[in-house]
Amino acid sequence: MRLVKISKIFLDNAATTRVDELVVEAMNKIYLNVYGNPSSVHIFGEDSRDVLVKSREIIAKAVGVDSNEIIFTSGGTESNNLALKGIMHANNSKGKHMITQKTEHPSILKVCSELENEGYEVTYLPVDKDGLINLEELKKAIRKDTVLVTIMHANNEIGTIFPIEDIAKICKEKKLIFHTDACQSFLKVKFNPENIDLITINSHKIHGPKGVGALIIKSGIKLQKQMHGGEQESNIRSGTENLPGICGFAKACSITKQSDVKRMTELRNYLIDLLLKIPNTKLNGSNEKRLCNNINISFKDVEGDMLLFRLSNQGLALSTGSACTARNNKPSHVLQAIGLNKNFIDGSLRISLSKYTTKEELDTAYDLIQKSVKLIRSLK
Numbered sequence: 001m002r003l004v005k006i007s008k009i010f011l012d013n014a015a016t017t018r019v020d021e022l023v024v025e026a027m028n029k030i031y032l033n034v035y036g037n038p039s040s041v042h043i044f045g046e047d048s049r050d051v052l053v054k055s056r057e058i059i060a061k062a063v064g065v066d067s068n069e070i071i072f073t074s075g076g077t078e079s080n081n082l083a084l085k086g087i088m089h090a091n092n093s094k095g096k097h098m099i100t101q102k103t104e105h106p107s108i109l110k111v112c113s114e115l116e117n118e119g120y121e122v123t124y125l126p127v128d129k130d131g132l133i134n135l136e137e138l139k140k141a142i143r144k145d146t147v148l149v150t151i152m153h154a155n156n157e158i159g160t161i162f163p164i165e166d167i168a169k170i171c172k173e174k175k176l177i178f179h180t181d182a183c184q185s186f187l188k189v190k191f192n193p194e195n196i197d198l199i200t201i202n203s204h205k206i207h208g209p210k211g212v213g214a215l216i217i218k219s220g221i222k223l224q225k226q227m228h229g230g231e232q233e234s235n236i237r238s239g240t241e242n243l244p245g246i247c248g249f250a251k252a253c254s255i256t257k258q259s260d261v262k263r264m265t266e267l268r269n270y271l272i273d274l275l276l277k278i279p280n281t282k283l284n285g286s287n288e289k290r291l292c293n294n295i296n297i298s299f300k301d302v303e304g305d306m307l308l309f310r311l312s313n314q315g316l317a318l319s320t321g322s323a324c325t326a327r328n329n330k331p332s333h334v335l336q337a338i339g340l341n342k343n344f345i346d347g348s349l350r351i352s353l354s355k356y357t358t359k360e361e362l363d364t365a366y367d368l369i370q371k372s373v374k375l376i377r378s379l380k
């Protein structure tokens, strides 16, 4: 292994990704030339509408749905809020129960607690040591008054991929609405959207801009809008569309290559093999059903925050949990849900790759991590 000096290494791509230059170029053109409001009737509005229509078509094609099923939002968080509140509020006459699982993103779990405060009931399915739910338990949790099931496609901390096509079939048979949060898996894991009623995606995990996403709402699915105003986005999500962002999102979709997934998988496996050479180390999540860019690893008896801090000072950007909750210093709800021992939870790192990640960066990252783990352990 030949180590090259790299000043800064970004291995926190599950939190967000670097925007592709081609995306920036496409967005700049919109900022400078296509600045009309897509709702305006004049020619500037018409040009903007053309871009909006084209972008919607590109994103719809990437997901495998009709373009009129795409509702643009400000990102994954908003899409998840709209999906859960929108469906539960619209279906009070059918029932007030929904099902999710314990390792969902906070933008699902916190909406669930809000709904509980409003009088709805939520079942949180447990997960096994790989982070997967048991489909028999899902079937058993279904009640007469169950309206919605929401299960993420891939977990943002441990990368576990859920069998959403099987879950969608169960929901279809039981006439339940099924939503999946696909922010982490979009364009990384192929899936058939046929039986899935609602899908959350966002742009900043695929080298697009931050602050833009979509909720796919299949035709025939009724939900209650959460944003009132100018009746944009089929009167489901009011507010002037973020055209440069949407155009950038579409560009990011159109330039994503399957070969990147293969390359990331190889690099991920390369780094996992190296890291597991460090004594008392454990890989969290599933070996096989794992996102191509995710490594979640625990070093026994190592203070994770100290490790992260040391690595950050040396130019290596990683995370201990999801970026959204990393600052609250609470132990990861995901690692707790998979039953990881506290000795291991404390010393866990999430390392997430992107299409820009190189083998040289991983060699340097490994060198820094193993030295820091050794040093921190020696201080005990």
Ligand SMILES: Cc1ncc(COP(=O)(O)O)c(C=O)c1O
Pocket: 014, 015, 074, 075, 076, 077, 078, 080, 105, 107, 152, 154, 155, 156, 181, 182, 183, 184, 202, 203, 204, 211, 212, 213, 324
């Ligand atoms: C699984 C998952 N859902 C939702 C979100 C929230 O998306 P956004 O940052 O676009 O609001 C994220 C991103 O952190 C995520 O990883």
